[in-house]
Amino acid sequence: MRLNYETTGPDDAPVLLLGSSLGTTHAMWAPQLDVLSQRFRVIAFDHRGHGDSEAPDGPYTIEDLGGDVVELLNELLIERASYVGISLGGAVGLWLAENAPDRFHRFALLCPPAYPAAGAQMWTDRAAQVRAEGTKAITEATLSRWFLPEYADAQPAAVDAIRQQLLTTSPEGYASCCEALGAMDLRPGLGDITAPVLLVTAESDASIPPETVIPLAMQIPGAHLEILESAAHLVTYSHPDQINQLLLTHLT
């Protein structure tokens, strides 16, 4: 599996991987890149089926998506890295923390789903809709879950950047990742996680509600939980300074 990625920051700095949300590309990390690249060799990658990564026919599994990241580390001859993921990228981070603990130092997982809290059928239906109608069919509804109206009104260019990523994501790639999210349940392995984990949830997240994230912090040994007020799903955009500070504090 060939994953597309972009590297920034000093070659000799500790490696930090960035995993993005469903239907977006590594470009979604724009609000974090300058700050993180001063301290890390940042590798922001596109999940399979997204951006310029390969998009084989699905369905995919969370094992596929996590395995791609381990393969990327192997290909780049990186023994150990830290990992930041949001949403789908957060789920991949949970899988890596459970299944590849010897390859990672620390994890910061923003609004991560650990299981299909709204039911597996929701993901099956969304996959079918996107295969039939393209990602255009889900783009505006997704944006309304990801951004509060006041943010969308104040920052239309930022919202449009995410809109374009959603619109240009491969329908097969998007649908196949929906199937991975619908079939996974990462809860049984949470208690075995040994790496330090920061979990961030957003008070008004309609995609991955706080009541589905807060219990994870009680099950992951030593996890640190932050709940952001007046925030929807895409906290990296709405609260960049707070997120960047939390990431630096946890990762360094």
Ligand SMILES: O=C(O)CC1=CCC(=O)O1
């Ligand atoms: O699409 C959504 O609103 C929810 C979601 C789950 C994983 C992800 O990246 O977004």
